Amino acid sequence: MKTVTLNHVSDDLSGLQVVDAPEPEPGPGMLRVRMTKAAVHPSDLNYIRGEYREAIERLIWNLGEERPSFDVERSKLHPQLPCIPGGEGVGVVDACGADVNSTQWLGKRVALFAGPPSGTWQEYVIAAPAQLSPVPEALPDEQAALMMLNPLTALIATRHVLGVEEGQWLLMSAGASAVSKLAAAIGRHYGFRTISLVRGEKMPDQFPEQLGDVVINTESQDLREEVKRVTGGRGVEFALDCVGGSVAEQMIASLTDGGRMLLYGTLAGPSMQLFSRDLMMTNATVGGFYLPGWLAAQTPAKLGEVMGELGRLSASGMFNVSIAAQFPLADAVAAVRASQQSGRSGKILLDFD
Structure with a gap:
């Protein structure tokens, strides 16, 4: 079979x-x-460039350790090279090991949540049943391949971590990103209001129906002045940031009293700017969110609740996203390069057919 192997980390x-x-x-x-x-996701690039390893090497339980771990119990060590990237995809179960109910799984089309050392960028993937989710019949492969990571991130961050309620405001950086557009769709479904931050004059015109209730162009509008205006001078209860840098500082300064911001990405680099008193004077809080770590900490009952909600919303078409391009597995490097281009109109997929 063909696999995409990561032999060493690099930016190129x-x-x-x-x-x-x-x-x-x-x-x-x-x-x-x-x-x-x-x-093909930005999180895949974090492995390819070695950024995840650099990040977890800073964690206190990894000080002095030869091989860093994602968790304090050291149950999830960083994969050694060579490894196979790829966080999610879709396929058909074609073989079952002992102690697996083959009647339940064999021949079923499933969405797969994986990652290095044995990710989805290979023709055949070995996985545990807990990594799989049956795909609704009406959902095409292009959407099923994107059914797990981004929808789960948006759903869990907004509904299960932040707990945004009907009528409340959620401010989102990278408003044209997949997670922000999915969070906006969740807001429309559950009744909370969203503000999407975008850059560039043309961005809001490309897909206005997928963005938040309010769109702020940070290149031509003052972020905080606009937030103050649309929220009636109160600020937002919640913020969701995948950028960091100076954008994060402005988002923190847009929180209302007791507001909360959740960090789930580092598009502007591994650090963020912070004016400490913006948190202190408002009793606001900033927290982090890493999807695999959150999932690993949940009970089976909670995971069942979340996956059931995900399945219902996916079947409704709420999480459908635009596809910019599909590449054969042999052109995986070109696919990764395409995923790095700014201003893309949709996601990049690897096609195994």
């Missing part, structure tokens, strides 16, 4: 290579998924 993608590998066989309790499509 020189560590990525498409290679041949033996088809894997599922062990006890595991299944094999024949992939049809896989997503």
